[in-house]
Amino acid sequence: MARFTMLDGATTIGGTKLLFEAGASPESARLLFDFGLNYATMGTYFEEFLTPRTSAGLTDYLTTGLLPKLGFYRSDLTTLLQKMQPELAAQLTDPGHVDACFITHAHVDHTGSISFLDETIPLYATPVTAAVLRAIQETQFSTGPENGVTKFILRPNLGANQKGRRDLVDLDFPMKPPDSQTTAFPVGPSVPVEFPGCCQVTAYPVDHSVPGACAYLIEYDGGKLVYTGDLRFHGRMGRVTADTIARLAALHPDALLIEGTNLRGDDAFAAREPAFHRSSQFWSEQEVEGEALKEVHRAHGLVIADFGMKDLDRLMTFQSVAKKTGRKLAILPRDAYIVRLAQEAGYQDGCPEESKINLQDPGVVLYIKRGGSGTYDTEDIEKDWARSTILRFAGWAPDSFDVAGKREKVGQLLDGSCPRVVRAAEVTAHQSDYLLSLGYWDIQELCDLHPSEGSLYIHSSAEAFSEEMSWDQKRLAEWLSLTGMDSVHIHASGHARPEDLFRIVEQLAPRRVYPIHTEHPEQYAEKFKDIVSLLRYGQTVLLDQ
Ligand SMILES: [Zn+2]
Ligand SMILES: [Zn+2]
Secondary structure (H helix, E strand, O other): OOEEEEEEOOOOOOOOEEEEEOOOOOOOOEEEEEEOOOHHHHHHHOEOOEOOOHHHOOHHHHHHOOOOOEOOEOHHHHHHHHHHOHHHHHOOEOOOOOOEEEOOOOOHHHHOOHHHEOOOOOEEEOHHHHHHHHHHHHHOOOOOHHHOOOOOOOOOOHHHHHHHOOOEEEOOOOOOOOOOOOOOOOOOOOOOEEEOOOEEEEEEEOEOOOOOOEEEEEEEOOEEEEEOOOOEOOOOOHHHHHHHHHHHHHOOOOEEEEEOOOOOOOOOOOOOOOOOOEEEEEOOHHHHHHHHHHHHHHOOOOEEEEOOOOOHHHHHHHHHHHHHOOOEEEEOHHHHHHHHHHHHOOOOOOOOHHHOOOOOOOOEEEEOOOOOOOOOOHHHOOOHHHHHHHHHHOOOOHHHOOHHHHHHHHHHHOOOOOOOEEOHHHHHHOHHHEEEEOOHHHHHHHHHHOOOOOOEEEEOOOOOOOOOOOOOHHHHHHHHHHHOOEEEEEEEOOOOOHHHHHHHHHHHOOOEEEEEOOOOOHHHHHHHHHHEOOOOOOOEEEOOO
């Protein structure tokens, strides 16, 4: 009989780790869906300077419950564990052979523990999710075992992965030919991935605050299970979600694993966002744009917009706001690189030109931070992706240079003479000309930027209780007060409204509902009574036929 085990993430926002088994026999397919980092558990035991020890491999993760005690981890870390802590190693139960891990989207609470998994387990993701994960991995500074999703740093078969990319398999989506009238990305479900004699898995695109997100349909002997991943209806691509739910409803799924991020207790909205002078929460990207436009019109100094680096919908919103207010949008090379890889993988294919992120637009410029030398030295830009990104913004084709040529050319572009590659000095000298996209982790740039009177900080990312949130609002408030910046919080959630979540249940009409990715699963039970089962950490559920 098919069954699933909620290894983690049943009653927390994220940390999702779902194990599906098509049957009880050793030959049955065993599939993981997401293998994320649980921020709640992380925050319980760790903080900024108190982190799991990279050198101790699995030890700290297994001991604190950040990883489940199952025997499906990387061979190098498993060997280390057996050598150093045989008793802990002996506690790992054998789950049997795991055939694949399917990723719903590129948020850390769904992917942040994947690098610990056995290197022989293939990963599946939509092409855009795979592209975003690759861009993030290439551009991050930290290279511990916890950070390798696509290349599996320290894995014995690293070379093979780099060449063949065997570990991260792009799901195959039939794409509609681009049509200027409609949004074509991606149309309908993926080609199913088959596990002969056991089950098949199909990805269905959904809209979320990161491009490339999907839900999964698992068809097993005698039943159909839907896992929603994270989704919403009110983003720019909201109708992709609506279309997916309609298609899934027509298939009459038996069981539904559904997210519930926005189900909250009564007091959830009471003490929020103390760091900002004003706060507006909307249920559409258009309203976010409208409010941001009003705020930026009023500001007469520098405007800084802080939003999730993977939230390309929001980047598009601020590109539009910058254009309409006569400002240049300045972004970091890393952000430009994520956009480029996502677009190459099909993100925004078929969208009308005017509603695409356009990195060729002279109104979009690169903001270069000071490097390791403390200046803007070409040696500070070490990585090829960064050099190539700078060259592209200056209108050069990176491929027309060899390594030494690239280095030399980049050096020439870091002196402030190229209008599309700017430094703090250029922004400071013309503050009202720029809308600068910078996150909390770049807040020290304010020491170089010296915001003038009338400058504004727009916080436009995840809510304080949400998944991608790990910063300290009080500290941010101190920075804003130190620099005298006005501040506002403008946001639309990456997750569906409670009424939209309930409508999904009504439309799909499954026999069983299992809430996950929520702190208030009981709200589903109050609404839908007996068909809802509340899951505990590590609980196994038999899927009746
Ligand atoms: Zn999530
Ligand atoms: Zn998410």
